[in-house]
Amino acid sequence: MEIAATGRYEVRITASDVGKRVSVRRLSVPGATGERFTDTVGVLTSWDDGVLVITRRNGESVRIAEKDLVAGKVVPAAPARRRGPAATWEELTRVTARAWPPVERERLGEWELRAAGGFTRRANSVLPHGDPGLPLDEALAAVRRWYGERGLPAYLQVATGAEGTQETLAAQLEQRGWTREVSVEVWTxxxxxxxxxxxxxxxxxxxxxxxxxxxxxxxxxxxxxxxxxxxxxxxxxxxxxxxxxxxxxxxxxxxxxxxxxxxxxxxxxxxxxxxxxxxxxxxxxxxxxxxxxxxxxxxxxxxxxxxxxxxxxxxxxxxxxxxxxxxxxxxxxxxxxxxxxxxxxxxxxx
Known part of the structure; x- marks a missing residue:
């Protein structure tokens, strides 16, 4: 946490830091006597109307009232080096998608819509990499129509927890009522x-x-x-x-x-x-x-x-x-x- 020379905590993040990885400390029990703090690390995915949303690497979004902030700073975007072969999350996503391919797919801009008669979420979900070529709400409506025509629920597969992953998209989906049904770890x-x-x-x-x-x-x-x-x-x-x-x-x-x-x-x-x-x-x-x-x-x-x-x-x-x-x-x-x-x-x- 950021501590000034006076020994007091400082908040060194603003709404302009949305999209960056941050570490914040907040009051865990507002108004209680004594200092009771909770620390959160993740991507700052929004800061609106006095409320911050930070999305952790496990995809969980945490809402924090601005008035409860005690300290905060931007931290390096890349996590510590992991064991195992070097790879980006985009490379691994494409490798695992080829290993478990759908029987039907279609492009929506750079997004890939995949279907396989409902056999596993992996083969029946959107890989939302890049730009769908439409505003987000229009793209999500197109996704719903495409899966609805096939009698399937609409899923998006969203990555978190590595450099450049999709924490912002995860938060945007939650804001629109999309439900996170299952979380999966990719191991190497x-x-x-x-x-x-x-x-x-x-x-x-x-x-x-x-x-x-x-x-x-x-x-x-x-x-x-x-x-x-x-x-x-x-x-x-x-x-x-x-x-x-x-x-x-x-x-x-x-x-x-x-x-x-x-x-x-x-x-x-x-x-x-x-x-x-x-x-x-x-x-x-x-x-x-x-x-x-x-x-x-x-x-x-x-x-x-x-x-x-x-x-x-x-x-x-x-x-x-x-x-x-x-x-x-x-x-x-x-x-x-x-x-x-x-x-x-x-x-x-x-």
């Missing part, structure tokens, strides 16, 4: 140390997510659409992605594998997904064996960096990947459009 790590792991389990690799594999995955209700997404045969452009599926066979013939996983190799990147283990077989190293086998195959195909996506509340998966040397790079959030009756047509908030 080197492949070689993962490939060196061996848990002694038989892992079978295949180009195909067959019926047994899909039975263990359990999220393939969209039928042919799901198969196209899983095999990266969606509406994507070059370079072609190389997909491998892994399975640890069950002891009984005809039973689904006890563990599965998937990797999509795209240049230097290997994107892991769909790692599942039968509940009764967990904590036996099967997930590690699957990821290690997929990492070895990805190395053979020329990749050397790995990435994956984990929901922020999936404690077990986060522990697994941390143990394999992966680390969080940034987060993204799926914001869902409000129902028509909830919609604020002024665009100024709820």
């Amino acid at each position: 790590g080197a492949l070689a140390p993962v490939a060196d792991r061996s848990e002694g389990s038989e892992v079978v690799l295949s180009r195909t997510a067959d019926a047994a594999w899909r039975a263990r995955y359990g999220r393939t209700g969209a039928g042919e659409v799901a198969e196209r997404v899983l095999h990266a045969r969606g509406a994507q452009s070059a370079p072609e992605v190389s997909v491998w599926c892994a399975a640890v066979p069950a002891a009984a013939p005809g039973e689904p594998p006890v563990a599965i996983g998937r990797v999509a190799v795209d240049g230097r990147w290997a994107t892991f997904s769909a790692v599942e283990v039968a509940p009764e077989q967990r904590r036996r190293g099967l997930a590690t064996a699957v990821v290690a086998a997929l990492a070895r195959k990805a190395l053979e195909e020329g990749a050397f960096a790995g990435c994956l996506q984990v929901e922020s509340d999936n404690t077990a998966a986060r522990a697994l990947y941390a143990g394999l040397g992966f680390a969080v790079h940034h987060s993204y959030h799926h914001f869902r459009a409000p129902e028509p009756a909830e919609r604020d047509t002024t665009g100024s908030g709820r």
